[in-house]
Amino acid sequence: MFADALCLRAAVPTAVVIALLVGGCSRPSSPQPSSTEPVKLEVIDEAAFTKVLEGHRGKVVLVDFWATWCKPCMELFPHTVQLHRRLADRGLAVVSVSFDDPDEDRAAAFEFLTRQGAAFQNFISAYGAGTRSVEAFKLEGPLPQVKLYDRLGKLRKTLGGKSGEVDPQELDRAVEELLGET
């Protein structure tokens, strides 16, 4: 019992130190994650999505809606990963939401995300590739679509969808503008 108490006493600060080292406070330059490092991918519905956004209050949030059946989405994704690597330290939170089928194509989505080094929150819509996904996440038109929320959690810009392909330069400009807001 005595040993247990000691262990616990040591364990907690050790755990904190480890957590700090692994989770990281803001570091001047984050090391590039290896492209084969496993990523996280969870099924999500609209209620959980709202909570995810709320959890990032104070940051600018970029949500990349994509799917393995959407070629331009997969071509845009490396750019999203770059934005995360460049701007996470300046308060950009990147989230991806896939409209792949959560039963049949989850593995393919996971594989893609891993190869891309998507070291941020990744989700797959509970409703798969269909109208319910479009409705639940309030999209207009086809993929790709990228949504930008400001530090107060307000949706400020939607790129892609009905208005055509996502322009990476336009996206960069919009992200910089929102990051610059106080």
Next chain:
Amino acid sequence: MTRQHTIVFALAVTAMLVATSSLAAELKIGDTAPNWSGIPGVDGKKHSLSDYQKAKLVVLVFTCNHCPVARDYEERLIALQKEYKSKGVQVIAVAVNDLDEDRLPAMRGRAAGKELGDWRTNKEPFNFPYVYDESQKIGRDYSATATPHVFVLDGKQKIAYMGSVDDNQNVKKVKERFLSDALDALLAGKQPPKAKTKEFGCTIKWKEEKK
């Protein structure tokens, strides 16, 4: 920015958006469907909307060869045409993509039930016309945004339904057959239970504006 500068800027942005988007104002249920004519099909003939004025309902589907979502719907469209042919419904598949794999020569193979790749299990040929508008005008006129994107035209050439074929790319998970329900209602002289649904799929590949 001064107020004047803001107005000028806003006008400039609007002008730019209008110039670059070049989509017609979005169609609404009840609008007269834009006419179209002389569009070449995989059958080597030219097709016009007026060719089909005997049909009770026309199902215009914007689709393409390469998009996995569009491909997944081909069997469903073939089955739908079979089921509704005797009831006077005519399906017409139209492609406008500015992409080599989506143009007429490649379209012929797909319509014939060949070179299907992963996304079709049966090899039945299309039982409806598959036409290609190189100018993309029909796509702009209908404000098509995705493949597939469906427009149903009634006997008076009015838009009676717009959106998706059904609610899921995965045929095993389909719960609502929006298009079939709409056709059944219209054939019975009623309004569709859902006249407008969300379209989903791949973006239409528009020709780039000259920069």
